[in-house]
Amino acid sequence: MRTLLRTASMATGFVLACATASAAGQAAAAPPANDDCLACHSDPAAARANGSLVAVDPATLAASTHGELTCVGCHTDLATLAEYPHADTLQKVACASCHADVGSTFSDSIHSRARERSGLNVAPVCASCHGAHDILGTADPKSRVAHSQVPATCGTCHDGITQRFATSVHATALQQGDANAPVCSDCHTAHDIQRADTLEARSDATAECGSCHGSLTTAFVRTFHGKVSQLGSGRAATCASCHNAHDILPASDTASTVAPQNLQATCGTCHEGASARFVQYDPHPNPDDYGRGALLWWINRFYWVLIPACFGFFGLHSVLWFWRSTREARAHGEAAR
């Protein structure tokens, strides 16, 4: 019974495929439907002449965010297909024909420029990160570009950095399920990734850290390091100079660059001979926080009184003087007349 059913279904399938093929042959204008494509590509062993696989799992495709689309919607050069099997190499899929905004952002990124201008063939395209037939939205935890999956996806190429990141306080928070813990794309962006060693990147990075650590970066940009960096210096310390970029560790970790016992070495990378007293410097001070530094707090209050008092007193003095002088000048003028 079972054998009979199987034979029957195979026969039906064969008849259907022949009918479709002959229909396509008769009227080339009708583009192939997904079932036509999957008739061959659903075979897990479907491969090109050179052996590279071209199999598409129908269930995966159906579950992807593009499950409702037609194959030829992306593989546009197959829309007018008349002969099977079609050519081994197809035109590249142009994701930007639908995702124009992302496409134009990406075209100026380091990844796109590496491929398009420098001819670096290993540089990623859309599918390298998003997948091809299995694209899932960022909200789907199984997606390659889901928040928690981003380090692994970037790590496909940037393995060394990802391993360093994995030790960091940010990765630890991520593993503990902190949805706010930053991954690669939070600091580097996803589509507009740029070189990290330019002056712009240095100052942008402070703002990136500030998107979570706002009070610290606000204090930092008021320090000498922060001000000089803001004015285009590449020499003054910014966040990553002391905290590192990928393997950031909390000060409580003895391996951290900002652990108390390592501060002299960390400050010493720029300030030769930084002593134990030297590292009592506060890199992000808050003059309004008495507990963080009493003297600074008092000095802040002192100048908040002194400066307005001084300008107020002499401002009024000048205004009165001006008023009196002009009145006297007018009186003299009238007397002379």
Add this chain to the structure above:
Amino acid sequence: MTTHVRRFDTPARMLHLVVMVSFLGLSATGLPLLFSDAAWGRFLAGLFGGIHGAGLVHRFFGGVLLLAVTYHVASVSWRAFGRGERGIFWGPTSMMPQPSDVTQFFQQMRWFAGAGPRPKFEHFTYWEKFDYWAVLWGTALMGAAGLILWFPAAAARVLPGWMFNVALFVHGAEAALAIGFIFVVHFFNGHLRPGKFPMDLVIFTGSMSAAEFREERAGEFARLASTGGLAPLAVEAPTPTEQRRARIVGTAGLSIGMALVGLILYAVFS
């Protein structure tokens, strides 16, 4: 014809010139840092070859100002203690604040209100003394803070590192005070007020007309007239060349100072 009275000798005029030039240089190179998030911060620093160039110029003028003020303190000390010159620390020609300054301040207030005559000022008025001590005190404080920031590793041999935080804050707050005071209050009192506008050349030429002296320094004039001290101070009027030079220097200083004030106001109100 000796129509003028000598008010400042050459060392005093040179001291003012050196302090003026270095103060303008320090302001122009320091303001980008004080207003680092202003739109013009990078532009102003760019005039000195970027923020590192501005830093070098700032340190140069800082050194010049410190040397000038140190030289002045040494020379005043020498005049007082070495040569035994009298009247440096007290009396009508002294910079020392005295009870007469308080009296004259209240007389000036009455004059402002139209309720009395102008005070009979002596060699230095109370606002001139304020200017002088503000520069001296400010240079000492900002110089100390500046040296801490310039040589942090050396400073940390004696001071705790959080003093860098204090030094930067004090340097910035004193700078705001000094720049505002010099480029607004001193400019008005010394140059821009009616009667002096657009500028008083006395600090550049060293002399003022006898008529102006008699009116502005009535106390000093009366004292000198009664002691026969006027004749030794009588000088000829500055030549047209001297006056032109003085006007160029004064115009340059006033223009740069007021341009910097304009930038500050733009940063504060935009």
